[in-house]
Amino acid sequence: MRDHADTRYFTIAQVSDQLHLSRSKVYDLMAREGLPVVRFGRAVRVSVVALQQWIDQREQQTRAEGDRGPQRWLGSDQHHHKRLRAAGSRISPAPRGQAQAQLQKGTD
DSSP states (O other), rough: OOOOTTTOOOOOOHHHHTOOOHHHHHHHHHSSSSOOEEEETEEEEEEEEHHHHHHHHHHHHHHHHHTTTHHHHHHHHHHHHHHHHTTTOOOOSSHHHHHHHHHHHHHH
């Protein structure tokens, strides 16, 4: 059995501060991403050790994914532009300055 005398626990607010995230995002990570928590009645705490292990695991997963991450965003962005074109928008996928010029052309 583990010795819990040296185990430290964070409150949700402390986890939020440590990770520079909102409290609602921390609750979302608990519900959807498997952020490990310990419940003491109604009180919810996060072990400092478990939090660090969880972060390390996520970092390893991110490194293992390599360049696949940005492609998902591009796919989503392309889908968004397709929906804009279908809705009759004059904006096409273009660099930021060109898109602004197209908007101005459409209003002239």
